[in-house]
Amino acid sequence: MRVKTGARILRRMVFAVLCVAAAQVAAQSVTTVLEVSGEVNASLTLTVDDLRAIAVHSARDLPAAASGALAEPYREYSGVLLTELLDKAGLRSDRKDDWRRLYVVATASDGYKAVFSWGELFNSRIGRGAMVVFERKGKRLDDSEGRIALVSTEDDRIGPRHVKWLKRIEVRRIAD
Numbered sequence: 001m002r003v004k005t006g007a008r009i010l011r012r013m014v015f016a017v018l019c020v021a022a023a024q025v026a027a028q029s030v031t032t033v034l035e036v037s038g039e040v041n042a043s044l045t046l047t048v049d050d051l052r053a054i055a056v057h058s059a060r061d062l063p064a065a066a067s068g069a070l071a072e073p074y075r076e077y078s079g080v081l082l083t084e085l086l087d088k089a090g091l092r093s094d095r096k097d098d099w100r101r102l103y104v105v106a107t108a109s110d111g112y113k114a115v116f117s118w119g120e121l122f123n124s125r126i127g128r129g130a131m132v133v134f135e136r137k138g139k140r141l142d143d144s145e146g147r148i149a150l151v152s153t154e155d156d157r158i159g160p161r162h163v164k165w166l167k168r169i170e171v172r173r174i175a176d
Contacts, residue, residue: 029109029165031146034132038171039102041090048134048147054080054088059131059153077151079133082106082169083121091118091171101174106150106163114150114161129154132166 034051036044060076082104091099102118121127130152134141141147146165155161 030143031109031148031165031167034148035168036085036089039092039173040171041092044089051080051134057081076137077133078135079131082130083127103172105170107168108163109165109167114163125154
């Protein structure tokens with residue numbers, strides 16, 4: 001009986017330690033400031049309040065896991081279209097049609113990255129659903145997503161380009 005009780009106590013202690021460690025990692029990853037940089041005319045450093053002042057849009061998505069299975073019911077987000085942020089920063093163009101060579105890398109504080117091409121954002125429905133979000137169902141994002149995140153609600157599978165703890169948006173150019 002003592003062995004079972006001791007094992008039970010040990011499992012509870014390990015579980016508690018893991019919960020504390022997970023909470024610490026999540027707290028370290030939470031982002032409150034977003035940087036927009038790279039091939040832009042003006043680099044931006046934005047807080048949630050700055051984002052809210054640009055133009056707030058709402059979007060609903062029907063999320064699917066990477067497998068394509070339904071992950072949960074509809075989620076409703078509020079935020080700023082990624083294209084509006086890029087317009088605010090101004091895309092740098094040295095020659096005619098230079099924008100076609102641009103791509104955007106969204107990076108999370110934990111190093112996760114998602115990529116969009118200029119064509120996807122400005123010439124397809126993907127751009128109408130790529131959003132930098134700060135609210136979910138009318139409430140600020142919690143620590144599991146960070147205060148700022150990126151979602152692509154027009155993707156068939158939103159998981160790969162759902163960037164929690166969004167830290168940086170960098171515009172890059174494909175080399176000749």
